Amino acid sequence: MPAGPLAIVAGAGRFPLEVAEAATANGYHVRLVGIAGSADPEIERFPHVWVKLGELGKLYKQLHAWECQDLVIVGAVTRPHMSEIKFDIGALSSLPDLTRLLKGGDDGVLGGIVSFLEARGYRVHGILDVAPDLAAREGRLGAVPVDASAERLITYGADLLTALAPFDVGQGAVVMDGRAIAVEGIEGTDAMLERVAALRASGRLRVKGRIGVLVKAPKRGQNMKVDLPTIGVRTIEKALEAQLAGIAIAAQGVLIADRASTVRAADEGGLFLYGMPSKARGLDRS
Amino acid sequence: MPAGPLAIVAGAGRFPLEVAEAATANGYHVRLVGIAGSADPEIERFPHVWVKLGELGKLYKQLHAWECQDLVIVGAVTRPHMSEIKFDIGALSSLPDLTRLLKGGDDGVLGGIVSFLEARGYRVHGILDVAPDLAAREGRLGAVPVDASAERLITYGADLLTALAPFDVGQGAVVMDGRAIAVEGIEGTDAMLERVAALRASGRLRVKGRIGVLVKAPKRGQNMKVDLPTIGVRTIEKALEAQLAGIAIAAQGVLIADRASTVRAADEGGLFLYGMPSKARGLDRS
Known part of the structure; x- marks a missing residue:
């Protein structure tokens, strides 16, 4: 202080x-x-x-x-x-x-x-x-639970982000069915989610129902003083448009803007929100 | 035979x-x-x-x-x-x-x-x-030489692709200035290049002149019998619209469709075409 x-x-x-x-x-x-x-x-x-x-x-x-x-x-x-x-x-x-x-x-x-x-x-x-309260906690952050298949997918996505962490590249991805659909560059998370929605709408990505997870974490060496990755209501809206099943963010590494509204939007949309512990993010392996 | x-x-x-x-x-x-x-x-x-x-x-x-x-x-x-x-x-x-x-x-x-x-x-x-002749050879493939700064960038991009190789994700990226601008998901290389062009047009990516390299390589374990990554005239056109300086592809790992026209389009556009040897792609480190 x-x-x-x-x-x-x-x-x-x-x-x-x-x-x-x-x-x-x-x-x-x-x-x-x-x-x-x-x-x-x-x-x-x-x-x-x-x-x-x-x-x-x-x-x-x-x-x-x-x-x-x-x-x-x-x-x-x-x-x-x-x-x-x-x-x-x-x-x-x-x-x-x-x-x-x-x-x-x-x-x-x-x-x-x-x-x-x-x-x-x-x-x-x-x-x-x-304002430490603004960071994601570990575990389930909303009302919707994470099922076992989503847990495996989160681990896959976390491993992907860990592999990308040494590079100066946006740290987000959409994973689905054991593969990565989209990887975030400088276009940002919202634009990446719009891409996934467009891939579904065009039939280029042919999957049915609510499927896939947005994973998001800071880059290794990301300057946490100025550049914290953040999700908010808009992220939830975009994830719903992409018909994802949930969002997994690095606990203590990703901020939730307007938390009450964001969690409510996820709950109402039936989207899970999950705070990945460091271990799941593979950070203890680097 | x-x-x-x-x-x-x-x-x-x-x-x-x-x-x-x-x-x-x-x-x-x-x-x-x-x-x-x-x-x-x-x-x-x-x-x-x-x-x-x-x-x-x-x-x-x-x-x-x-x-x-x-x-x-x-x-x-x-x-x-x-x-x-x-x-x-x-x-x-x-x-x-x-x-x-x-x-x-x-x-x-x-x-x-x-x-x-x-x-x-x-x-x-x-x-x-x-048809082994359809694959890219090592080294310079067109008339435009690769300068030293582009060589460093190619190595950076090749390392990025190597990091992504264990994952089931499109193996392409656009790198620039020591960072990754775009990473290819299932949208494909052309759509990724369109994204880079749009990021420049919108001012979200503020760089001047011909800069950046498209790097492209097969995934590790990619089924080379059915799913070879390929570039062609359209790739050159999209790379020019994104105002890139060149394209680096994995030698023996990426096909050049309609080679004469593709190389001519690159030469005329002043875009370098380079076949990355396995070593530069970090494959001998995995």
Whole structure:
């Protein structure tokens, strides 16, 4: 628990608000930093500031005014083109670092932002540090039980993700009938689930009824401070459109956004939700 | 070289015709078995018969009339529903085996067809056995050279495919900048390349110029008699639409359909074509 307040740098989506609420419940005094054009306007419920990309001077100044040295970064940020960013005067001294940073891969950018801020004396925390309740627990997470055939499939999918873990690639897959139907790249989990739905609709994937499991886990070495894999209501909706039987996510490694609604949506859809223990994910074998 | 003629069971596409030509050039006396609704009408250039799915009796009878005991299966076959197949009287004795066969995965079906035919006394050969020239050689296959950065990327991609090889999943990926952009599932290579093109067009993947490599290799244990991974002109077109720098395929493991046109299309598009030796594919490490 920091001495001063905790700044939550808020990208797109409702999730920054949930983290703010959970951290508040855990005793943190939160301040929201809304990325203009990305963050939900509702962040204004909390003490806040809006900054545009590049307004580092404004950010430093506000953090100083708040006497805040602790940050969490939450929500999706699309990698910007340098040309889209207007740097303010306070950002100029950091420009060489920033330029280098923005040229990296997606992971490079996010990891780079952490290093960049830490080099300037800030402490960057992971979402799980300030709001551990938001992570998946082990075992059954909703009302729908996991049957024995799904357990075997989860193990198969977990092994597949473990094999992919050393590579910089999206850590999700849809497995079915002892094979992988789809593997997630940078398109993301929702797009992968849409693909499975389309493969079924087109007859390219000919299976009947509710079948298959979405498995999802962090990459090995994934920067858990900025880039936690997350599922939410939309994931449930997409999994139902793909007519899957369930979703298995790495316990303590995948966040459930808007947990109550997400679990309710899974329950109502008859979809199982399961938190894979590390052992099932093969992590103790690596 | 069989004593009698070689029957080529022709599914969709031009490739069965190429195999027929290459096998003929290699001294085989070929007979074409066109799967009605799938095979190219041009198979009629060769001695041939048309059979519908399920007309096993007709197939057995024709093979007997041709005094043919050697087969090659070429071309895509979509897994049929049992209800779409009309079995003829000659198929009835085989029906229990067929039912079991059609319930397997894609690999299961194809591998099952081979076992099914072999159990009935036929010899099923791989395309590479009768037309070895159709496989990719090692090294540069077209006019465009592979530069050093692409070599590193090819190794990265080959390692990724090696990691995926134990799983029943499409063995292709698009790698770029030290990361995997897309991994192939059952949607196939063309659809994966379309996805990369769409990710670029939408700005979700922000890279400039010709960059990235399609890597493609057989699965470990892939049934090389029926299910050889193949590239062709369409693969080149899709790779160009995705603005890739090149294509790396497993030497002796991936077929090049319509080689002259395929290599010409790659050369004209400035795309490199490279045959990965087994070592680069990490196969000697498994």
